[in-house]
Amino acid sequence: MARIIKKDILNSGVVSMEIEAPRIAAKAKAGHFVMIRVDEHGERFPLTIADSNKATGTIRVIFQVVGGSTIKLNRLHAKDEVRDIVGPLGMPVHHENIKHAIVIGGGVGCAIAYPHAKALKQQQAKVSFIAGFRNKDLFILEEEIRQIADQPYFTTDDGSAYRKGFVTDVLKEILEKENDVDLVIAIGPLLMMKAVANVTRTFNIKTVVSLNPIMIDGTGMCGGCRVKIGDEYKFACVDGPEFDGHLVDFDELFLRNSAYVQQEKHLCKLLEEDKQ
Amino acid sequence: MIQPLKTPMPLADAEVRNKDFSEVALGYTFEDAINEANRCLQCLHKPCVASCPVNVDIPKFILAVKENRMDDALSIIHQTNCFPSICGRVCPQEVQCESTCVMTKRYQAVAIGRLERYVGDHAKLRIDVKPLNQSKKVAVVGSGPSGLACAYDCAKAGYAVTVFEAWHDVGGVLRYGIPEFRLPKATVDKEIDVLRQLGVEFECNVVIGRTIECAELFEMGYKAVFLGTGAGLPTFMNIEGEGSIGVFSANEFLTRVNFMKAGQPTYDTPLLTGKRVVVVGGGNVAMDAARCAKRLGYQTTIVYRRSLNELPARQEEVEHAMEEKVEFELLAAPLKIVADAQGRVTSILCQRMQLTEPGADGRCKVVPTSEAPFELETDTVIVAIGTSPNPILIRSTKELKTGKWGTINVDLNQQTSIDHVYAGGDAVTGAATVIEALGAGKKAAASIIEYFTKEHAG
Numbered sequence: 001m002a003r004i005i006k007k008d009i010l011n012s013g014v015v016s017m018e019i020e021a022p023r024i025a026a027k028a029k030a031g032h033f034v035m036i037r038v039d040e041h042g043e044r045f046p047l048t049i050a051d052s053n054k055a056t057g058t059i060r061v062i063f064q065v066v067g068g069s070t071i072k073l074n075r076l077h078a079k080d081e082v083r084d085i086v087g088p089l090g091m092p093v094h095h096e097n098i099k100h101a102i103v104i105g106g107g108v109g110c111a112i113a114y115p116h117a118k119a120l121k122q123q124q125a126k127v128s129f130i131a132g133f134r135n136k137d138l139f140i141l142e143e144e145i146r147q148i149a150d151q152p153y154f155t156t157d158d159g160s161a162y163r164k165g166f167v168t169d170v171l172k173e174i175l176e177k178e179n180d181v182d183l184v185i186a187i188g189p190l191l192m193m194k195a196v197a198n199v200t201r202t203f204n205i206k207t208v209v210s211l212n213p214i215m216i217d218g219t220g221m222c223g224g225c226r227v228k229i230g231d232e233y234k235f236a237c238v239d240g241p242e243f244d245g246h247l248v249d250f251d252e253l254f255l256r257n258s259a260y261v262q263q264e265k266h267l268c269k270l271l272e273e274d275k276q
Numbered sequence: 277m278i279q280p281l282k283t284p285m286p287l288a289d290a291e292v293r294n295k296d297f298s299e300v301a302l303g304y305t306f307e308d309a310i311n312e313a314n315r316c317l318q319c320l321h322k323p324c325v326a327s328c329p330v331n332v333d334i335p336k337f338i339l340a341v342k343e344n345r346m347d348d349a350l351s352i353i354h355q356t357n358c359f360p361s362i363c364g365r366v367c368p369q370e371v372q373c374e375s376t377c378v379m380t381k382r383y384q385a386v387a388i389g390r391l392e393r394y395v396g397d398h399a400k401l402r403i404d405v406k407p408l409n410q411s412k413k414v415a416v417v418g419s420g421p422s423g424l425a426c427a428y429d430c431a432k433a434g435y436a437v438t439v440f441e442a443w444h445d446v447g448g449v450l451r452y453g454i455p456e457f458r459l460p461k462a463t464v465d466k467e468i469d470v471l472r473q474l475g476v477e478f479e480c481n482v483v484i485g486r487t488i489e490c491a492e493l494f495e496m497g498y499k500a501v502f503l504g505t506g507a508g509l510p511t512f513m514n515i516e517g518e519g520s521i522g523v524f525s526a527n528e529f530l531t532r533v534n535f536m537k538a539g540q541p542t543y544d545t546p547l548l549t550g551k552r553v554v555v556v557g558g559g560n561v562a563m564d565a566a567r568c569a570k571r572l573g574y575q576t577t578i579v580y581r582r583s584l585n586e587l588p589a590r591q592e593e594v595e596h597a598m599e600e601k602v603e604f605e606l607l608a609a610p611l612k613i614v615a616d617a618q619g620r621v622t623s624i625l626c627q628r629m630q631l632t633e634p635g636a637d638g639r640c641k642v643v644p645t646s647e648a649p650f651e652l653e654t655d656t657v658i659v660a661i662g663t664s665p666n667p668i669l670i671r672s673t674k675e676l677k678t679g680k681w682g683t684i685n686v687d688l689n690q691q692t693s694i695d696h697v698y699a700g701g702d703a704v705t706g707a708a709t710v711i712e713a714l715g716a717g718k719k720a721a722a723s724i725i726e727y728f729t730k731e732h733a734g
Binding site for chain 1: 522
């Protein structure tokens with residue numbers, strides 16, 4: 001059991017939770033994730049660690065309420081407990097001697113991109129942060145991003161705030177203008193990460209993406225999270241979930257992530273009925 | 277007059293049992309057990325004991341059964357094996373203890389496994405609970421068969437033990453792998469509970485190599501570490517289409533069904549809906565996966581590249597699968613998995629194979645025939661062709677020497693390349709049996725106890 005210390009609603013669909021997990025907090029690095037099971041009947045699902053604090057022994061997760069398990073997790077409040085939490089899992093990519101990194105977050109992906117920006121900043125790298133949202137109501141971490149980034153950029157798909165357009169529009173402009181960029185980290189929807197990888201490929205800049213395949217155990221046992229990286233399959237849980245964006249088969253992952261769409265809809269419906 | 281054949285094991289009706297997960301082999305009655313115990317000749321050289329990986333004093337416990345001293349029988353088994361109800365169900369006795377039974381010279385072997393199960397299920401265990409030595413603590417990594425066996429022997433010798441488990445529940449392969457109809461989870465719980473009564477502590481949701489590093493266990497005060505991390509990493513075929521929706525490793529399928537209870541109405545873990553399942557492979561895991569799929573209502577076919585005689589699964593499991601109407605497509609090797617535009621499996625393309633004449637080593641090779649490939653319609657493919665050791669702990673523990681396939685190197689005392697770190701089970705041998713893992717765990721426990729005793733004397 002792990003106690004929820006604090007819960008914040010970041011926007012209509014995105015929730016932040018601080019969870020007491022001292023052993024995980026002591027080890028967590030940017031890019032690590034945890035597996036959570038909300039209750040005895042729940043499924044196990046991965047959430048990336050958005051922040052961690054060794055002193056308080058807590059980790060922070062930020063998630064979008066999109067499916068059965070996140071609906072269930074969102075029903076819990078401060079002082080409640082999640083049944084199981086295990087981590088920190090995954091193999092974060094370690095970056096060294098970076099001059100200028102562009103960190104890109106799409107929607108709730110900003111929550112996972114943010115710790116990377118923080119880590120890079122601590123290593124004295126210059127950080128440009130491009131945060132993209134569908135509209136102005138979905139903004140999260142705007143202040144934090146402004147504080148950490150040397151060059152913060154914000155976009156909305158519909159133009160309801162800041163610049164209208166996609167993160168790739170800004171990315172292209174920066175890359176055309178500045179030639180010191182030696183790393184791009186992109187975390188967000190698969191289509192966004194794919195688009196980013198396509199842009200940076202032409203500029204030949206190292207690009208790291210964080211993948212979110214379906215997982216059961218998160219410790220290398222089930223192989224459900226296998227993703228095609230170049231010519232071979234890798235397990236996102238033990239080999240990733242961060243990979244070279246230029247080698248990822250995004251199309252296959254996109255299909256694989258849709259495997260349980262029907263079952264998920266059914267579960268969400270049951271949970272809705274249950275609430276009423 | 278000696279009864280030539282084993283006293284039959286009562287089985288649930290095949291057409292009933294292939295629709296639910298209740299246990300297939302129902303277990304001996306008291307009369308069955310006495311009757312079978314009477315078949316043991318109590319021979320003096322007892323070859324069965326030597327061919328048991330943990331050397332249970334088989335004739336002695338059978339004699340106790342014969343004399344209706346069931347609790348004594350259980351104590352005798354427990355001297356070397358703490359899991360009679362589990363081993364009685366899942367050990368391949370036909371290639372171990374029963375294979376050397378004197379009775380096999382003319383008749384069928386004594387049904388040692390069935391008797392062991394009877395004793396484990398029905399007798400009452402006398403547990404001698406005493407306070408454990410907290411200054412000599414043992415950390416056991418992984419709560420599968422090898423870890424449990426090591427923990428049991430260390431605790432019985434008086435040392436405090438903590439078992440760390442990565443999953444949210446204990447038992448390892450006994451929990452996530454072997455299905456309920458072959459090994460009821462209540463049986464697993466009951467035998468693990470004996471360890472709890474002895475004072476063994478279990479900590480779930482801890483991944484050694486991530487949550488806690490191996491070296492940190494010593495800083496935490498543990499004086500010896502046993503690694504029983506298993507062979508969890510599934511192997512795939514590396515053929516086209518393996519990334520399609522509906523292709524599972526046997527591990528994933530069994531974990532969903534057995535461990536996460538996918539498909540049961542009140543549990544959230546989903547299962548794909550479909551009509552047909554093809555299981556690739558011929559081992560016990562393949563049989564387990566196929567029989568689970570059958571019970572979930574799928575038309576199920578096992579695809580195996582060799583013939584019936586070469587199936588590596590226990591004969592009993594193959595027979596049970598056949599009785600339950602699992603179909604077998606033998607001498608067939610998958611070439612490609614075909615999927616539709618949504619990426620969902622529609623069929624599997626196979627090559628017809630044939631066996632060659634036996635070579636100098638007596639083994640037949642399997643080679644493709646000239647026949648054109650054939651297609652089996654299916655919406656699910658379960659790959660059950662093996663596993664390799666879990667990489668997490670190995671990658672994070674650089675000093676740990678490993679073999680070619682990622683298995684942990686140990687010496688004859690189960691000692692690894694790191695002082696006071698021992699290992700056993702599938703993490704050392706690659707995929708093997710429950711009882712072999714138990715044996716390795718026990719051997720490691722003996723080494724740990726010897727180290728503690730020597731240190732004390734010195």
